[in-house]
Amino acid sequence: GGEANGLTNDDVSLANSVLTISLNPGFSSLNLSQAVLLIAYEIFKIKGGTASTQLAIQTNCKANKKEMLGLFNHLENALDDSGFFHVREKRPIVVRNLRNLIQRADPTEQEVRTLRGVISSLKKGVPCKI
Template sequence: MAGTDTSKEFIFRPTPAIILVEPQLGENIGAAARAMANFGLWDLRLVNPRDGWPNERALAAAAKATHVIERVQVFDTLAEAVTDLTLVLATTARNREMYKPVIGPDVAAERLSAHIGAGEKAGILFGRERWGLTNEEVAISDAIVTLPVEPAFASLNIAQAVLVLAYEWRRVALAGMPLPIAEDLGEPAPRDQLIGLVEQLGEALDRAGFFKTPDKRPGMMDNMHAMFAKAGFNAQEVRTLRGVVAALDRRHERANPARTQKKD
């Protein structure tokens, strides 16, 4: 979905750290960075990336999320990557048979938001592309986050998983914030414009022979007035409709010159 506004400045709010453990492909790191940037996250930590760092493929895949890529921190071990965090959540789609809370992304976002809102730091662990996190890595977390995926096809690309958690984080942490684009309903049509539209339509229908019997016309006109009033058109929409009615009326007159002459 295109729509990045380069005139807007990125706001570095307190957010969860995204920790990728031994990521293998630079493209996935870049795509994860892009997903983070989409929803306002910026603290990306890499644990022993296979191809080292920096990575040109990651930069290309980040699609201008350079403010995330430029702040990437690289660690040799997971323990080093989480040392400053007081809440750590581990993502996995497999049953680890551990006595740990298992929560969904919505609950995870609520916990993260409350924790960071209290001035603490938190992070989310994501495992390797091929087999995810080890049991030892999951064991150091405070809870397991799993997504409501189809059990028969539960594996997600890292960037997809990051995107879901980042979205849930923003939805909860910035609840009530307006959407990036505002709804434009236009200037409400004045009542006299609506009345004029219906009267113009009625006259055009008269010329087209729509009202088969004169006694039906008042009731049908009342219904049309009610219909157009209920529609809630703005001023531009009414002007457009009046133009449409006029064009159709002119077309009808050109197709039936005898009837026009008879009226004159």
């Protein structure tokens, strides 16, 4: 967001996490690089103040922003097509709530693919017997 106004609610809804940095009221502004440096330093201290010599192997890779945005668009298009948003004025708020709900779950790549499969299946509307 711009320095004067910060992020919009829509911007914040795309964030994985939101944090607030307590500052001296006399110097209540940080630019992005200063904020990143401060947070990185605090994480470094929490981790014991030493650099890790090994990379962690992730077996459950978290979905990246591109995958998440694809899921959001897929879901929102399906809801549009189904007539779910019958009160157009409420659409932006409902979309933001759904995005926040999904992001709080912090899904893996596989979970995003599963959700997209569910959405595709529901869009087809063809009953399937197991």
